[in-house]
Amino acid sequence: MNQSTAHHLPPRIKRIWGYSALGNLLVLLVISGLLWLAYHFWNWPLWLSIGGLMLTLLEPGIELGLIPYRYRFTRYQISDLAVDMQAGFIFQERIAIPIARVQNVTLSAGPLLQWQHLTKVTVATASTSHSIDGLELADAERLREQIMRLAQEARHDQA
Amino acid sequence: MTKPKHTHPLGVLQQIAQALKDYWYLLVILLTARLGHLGFTISLILLILVFCGWPILRWATLTYQITPTAIIIHSGILVRHHEHIPYSRIQTVQRKQWFYLRPFQLEELLIETASHEDHTPEARLAAVPTTAAHLIARYRQTKPTTTTGSAAVIPDQTTVATDTVQAYYRINPQDLVKFGLTSMIFVPFLLVLLGLYNKLPKSMTTALVTDATHLARVLLVSAIVALIVIAWLGAFIWTLQRYYHFELTRQADQLETARGFFQRNTVSAPLNRIQAVRFKQNLLRQWLHLQTVQVLIASKAAGDEDDNDLVIMPVIQADQAMATLHPFITWLPTTLPSLTALTVPRRRYQIRNALLIVAIPLGLLSYWLPTWAWISLPILLLAALQGYFSATNTAGGLITSDLLAVQTGHWWTRDRYFIPVTKIQSLHLRQSIWMKRTHLAHLTINVRHGNHNQEIQLRYLKLSAAKHLYAWYLQSTLQRPDNPRH
Numbered sequence: 001m002n003q004s005t006a007h008h009l010p011p012r013i014k015r016i017w018g019y020s021a022l023g024n025l026l027v028l029l030v031i032s033g034l035l036w037l038a039y040h041f042w043n044w045p046l047w048l049s050i051g052g053l054m055l056t057l058l059e060p061g062i063e064l065g066l067i068p069y070r071y072r073f074t075r076y077q078i079s080d081l082a083v084d085m086q087a088g089f090i091f092q093e094r095i096a097i098p099i100a101r102v103q104n105v106t107l108s109a110g111p112l113l114q115w116q117h118l119t120k121v122t123v124a125t126a127s128t129s130h131s132i133d134g135l136e137l138a139d140a141e142r143l144r145e146q147i148m149r150l151a152q153e154a155r156h157d158q159a
Numbered sequence: 160m161t162k163p164k165h166t167h168p169l170g171v172l173q174q175i176a177q178a179l180k181d182y183w184y185l186l187v188i189l190l191t192a193r194l195g196h197l198g199f200t201i202s203l204i205l206l207i208l209v210f211c212g213w214p215i216l217r218w219a220t221l222t223y224q225i226t227p228t229a230i231i232i233h234s235g236i237l238v239r240h241h242e243h244i245p246y247s248r249i250q251t252v253q254r255k256q257w258f259y260l261r262p263f264q265l266e267e268l269l270i271e272t273a274s275h276e277d278h279t280p281e282a283r284l285a286a287v288p289t290t291a292a293h294l295i296a297r298y299r300q301t302k303p304t305t306t307t308g309s310a311a312v313i314p315d316q317t318t319v320a321t322d323t324v325q326a327y328y329r330i331n332p333q334d335l336v337k338f339g340l341t342s343m344i345f346v347p348f349l350l351v352l353l354g355l356y357n358k359l360p361k362s363m364t365t366a367l368v369t370d371a372t373h374l375a376r377v378l379l380v381s382a383i384v385a386l387i388v389i390a391w392l393g394a395f396i397w398t399l400q401r402y403y404h405f406e407l408t409r410q411a412d413q414l415e416t417a418r419g420f421f422q423r424n425t426v427s428a429p430l431n432r433i434q435a436v437r438f439k440q441n442l443l444r445q446w447l448h449l450q451t452v453q454v455l456i457a458s459k460a461a462g463d464e465d466d467n468d469l470v471i472m473p474v475i476q477a478d479q480a481m482a483t484l485h486p487f488i489t490w491l492p493t494t495l496p497s498l499t500a501l502t503v504p505r506r507r508y509q510i511r512n513a514l515l516i517v518a519i520p521l522g523l524l525s526y527w528l529p530t531w532a533w534i535s536l537p538i539l540l541l542a543a544l545q546g547y548f549s550a551t552n553t554a555g556g557l558i559t560s561d562l563l564a565v566q567t568g569h570w571w572t573r574d575r576y577f578i579p580v581t582k583i584q585s586l587h588l589r590q591s592i593w594m595k596r597t598h599l600a601h602l603t604i605n606v607r608h609g610n611h612n613q614e615i616q617l618r619y620l621k622l623s624a625a626k627h628l629y630a631w632y633l634q635s636t637l638q639r640p641d642n643p644r645h
Binding site: 081094097100 | 273457581583584585586587588589590591592605606607608611612613629632633634
């Protein structure tokens with residue numbers, strides 16, 4: 001991918017990732033609380049609650065810590081011909097999806113994304129689907145328009 | 160044919176067979192349960208309802224119409240379904256004719272589209288006259304494949320496709336025998352036989368074991384050999400009857416295969432729906448230079464029970480494969496192209512990975528069951544060989560600007576794929592930080608296969624070669640009609 005034309009995700013996505021890590025923390029806290037109750041009342045093994053608590057602290061911590069890294073190495077590029085996505089540094093991956101192969105584009109946004117006026121874009125081909133975690137609404141709509149236009153110009157997909 | 164028609168009454172048999180297949184356990188429960196007189200009568204009535212009443216109702220409520228634009232199927236007892244299948248959306252038409260349907264000129268019809276519904280074909284007509292399939296074939300070929308609301312309608316699309324056969328192949332008996340003998344499905348057969356052994360009454364097996372200790376190892380070894388021979392023979396006969404009189408025909412833009420002795424199975428698929436062509440060789444066939452050729456289609460109907468692809472050439476000498484296939488699928492090259500563009504420069508990584516995968520379970524095994532630790536040695540050796548096999552067989556290259564050929568090795572099976580660029584759904588390039596130093600990368604090619612995605616993974620390629628392919632893919636994605644009719 002040409003590094004100069006490749007885009008980062010909107011910076012606000014970092015905030016969303018942060019909140020979603022906090023959300024995970026909440027869920028995990030509830031689970032460890034339940035495990036502790038189970039230990040207390042039904043004599044479940046203690047190591048379950050301790051393990052649960054450790055996981056509760058570790059998982060969101062790692063997720064939070066990795067946000068700058070995740071942001072820095074996630075890039076995408078949408079040309080007239082293809083969607084080219086890139087992610088990760090330690091495990092770097094690139095995915096090419098020709099627009100001609102795209103069957104449908106789905107824009108979806110949970111409450112956090114809606115609040116930040118972002119949307120998740122999922123591009124599905126006849127056999128796979130790939131998503132970009134968050135795009136500005138305008139960008140996402142442009143991508144969708146582009147794909148719909150191409151799809152109307154020629155519909156030769158035989159799948 | 161505008162009025163909805165019922166299928167032939169013999170279709171009821173098929174429905175009953177299906178009910179038996181689905182609810183056989185009810186019979187088992189009835190036979191094993193201790194029921195009183197009343198309970199028995201009630202269950203008997205229930206069984207008759209399940210195995211006769213329901214199938215007859217199902218048959219009676221199912222009607223079909225073959226109109227010039229679509230096949231329409233009405234079905235359902237309580238909830239009525241009306242299914243319209245336009246001809247242009249059909250992926251495959253499969254015809255199954257059991258021997259008992261032959262005298263009546265009837266057959267089972269299964270019609271599949273590319274919709275994502277799993278496991279069930281769009282339409283299943285249990286017993287319809289063979290003329291129905293001919294009618295559908297005619298409509299499919301004369302149907303103008305209109306592009307949705309665009310100006311791309313070319314007048315000659317509506318001309319009737321000629322019925323002349325453009326290419327024909329029929330398996331000769333020697334090849335069929337070779338195919339049967341080199342089939343690896345004797346392995347599952349062997350497992351079934353072993354399973355049967357477990358089902359034998361305890362007294363019998365203990366008697367066998369005491370006998371075995373009497374006659375020492377000789378008997379045991381010969382029993383195992385006999386078991387393998389029986390499994391192999393069973394598999395041989397099974398394959399023989401399945402691929403009996405295998406035929407491949409190309410007619411206009413359709414490819415049709417027919418095979419089978421007890422049940423004649425005919426599948427026809429449009430050539431432009433072929434996602435990829437696969438040349439497959441198991442270990443035995445690699446030694447004998449034989450190949451099996453399959454096509455990947457976006458439909459499940461074509462799938463066999465043991466193998467999810469439509470076989471278009473059961474067995475063929477490797478050096479003749481390309482030339483024989485070219486008349487059927489014209490975009491295939493006539494000779495085997497060089498596949499040296501994508502190769503694995505260093506094999507040690509795959510050998511290492513294969514060893515690592517088995518190392519952990521083997522370590523645990525040796526720890527818990529030290530007496531069994533010796534088994535680690537042959538398994539490690541096998542794993543290393545497997546890694547070596549995968550690395551050696553990874554190959555690929557561009558044949559033309561819009562045809563890619565890749566080869567992989569998995570579980571002692573070598574697969575060679577020919578994939579038109581328009582059928583590659585997406586391309587995935589991966590590299591870990593440790594592979595930066597060695598300039599290696601993994602490449603995954605995503606192709607549609609049945610109702611799901613097939614990943615064709617080429618691991619530990621040279622980075623430059625993988626990147627070259629990636630760039631080619633990004634560039635060559637201009638919308639290009641891959642069907643000469645358009």
